Amino acid sequence: MSDDLIHNPVGGMPRLIEIMRRLRDPETGCPWDIEQDFASIAPYTIEEAYEVADAIEREAWDELRGELGDLLLQSVYHTQMASEAGLFDFDDVANGIADKMVARHPHVFGDESRDKSAEQQVQDWERIKAAERAAKAEKGVLDGVAMGLPALMRAVKLQKRAARVGFDWPSTDEVIDKIVEEAQELREARDAAHRAEEFGDLLFVMANLARHMEIDPEDALRATNAKFTRRFKAIEAALAAEGRTPKDSDLAEMDALWDAAKDAEKRG
Structure with missing residues (x-):
């Protein structure tokens, strides 16, 4: 069988x-x-x-x-x-x-009304999840945010949790000021361990800025990776047309080819 x-x-x-x-x-x-x-x-x-x-x-x-x-x-x-x-x-x-x-869907499978906005449904979802966390004895605000998430995604989730209890900057201006501060601290770092720490701090604040601007940092970086790949392939194609590779070129030439690829994308 x-x-x-x-x-x-x-x-x-x-x-x-x-x-x-x-x-x-x-x-x-x-x-x-x-x-x-x-x-x-x-x-x-x-x-x-x-x-x-x-x-x-x-x-x-x-x-x-x-x-x-x-x-x-x-x-x-x-x-x-x-x-x-x-x-x-x-x-x-x-x-x-x-x-x-x-x-989690009492408005579909229970007695609650479906006559709600998407935002109200999200709020209900979060309320139900909070009750589930309480039932699991997850008492800390940050309890239950999975350790195995991609780092940028986890940073945003941690920040959202903290923001629910008021631990958040009121606007993007304060976040950008913090980015400037963290960038300066990274510039001043003198050893590898300190540089790694300050770089992490800078990334964390950048993730916070993305959250404030309602940007998914994973999606944004994924799109930039794709853009970089497209433009670098255009450099390779231009050089290949002359029987060369990037190793046969230099930064100035490749920079010019990059700009040409960028202009071609804008025209397209």
Whole structure:
């Protein structure tokens, strides 16, 4: 029955769960899969989530199904390891998130009115989440902000939490003044450890400025990375047309080619 399910092309979730169970079987499974644990798989989970985001960003809809499958496999992998340890199984995971969605949407699944603005619904969501944190004995304002988040994203979440209790600058002017102050402190840092600390402080305040300006710093930096990639590829293409590479050029020439690529983008 197990083999029939594994080779059933329309076996759905039961098929995937059984495949993972077999891969982790200590007697007949894959040696690599057997050796893994939660910590060793976690980086792959993060990587797969970013690959989903990348496919969406590129509107690569033909790739998205596969990337979502890769991400789903991560949940199945972690759940199989948890099941082996007697912690929980896949039904527990599915039922847990289903319960959470029902509890957080009383205007859909309960008696509350749906006649609310999106902003009111966000406020209700945050109120419900706060009650959930209280039930978990998370008493500190910053408790529960995941350590494994990308650093810029976590910085914004920490700042939002602090802002809820009034620990925040009143406007962007004060944030920009703080950026100037932190940049000067970075300039004055004299050793590697101090420079790293001051650089972190500067990034943290930059994330705060993004929050005040309602900019997602991860999205903004991702867009700038894409822009840098486009323009540098234009430099490479221009040099390649002459049978050269960036190594055969110099900064002044590449700077001029960069400006040309920038102007071409503006005209386009």
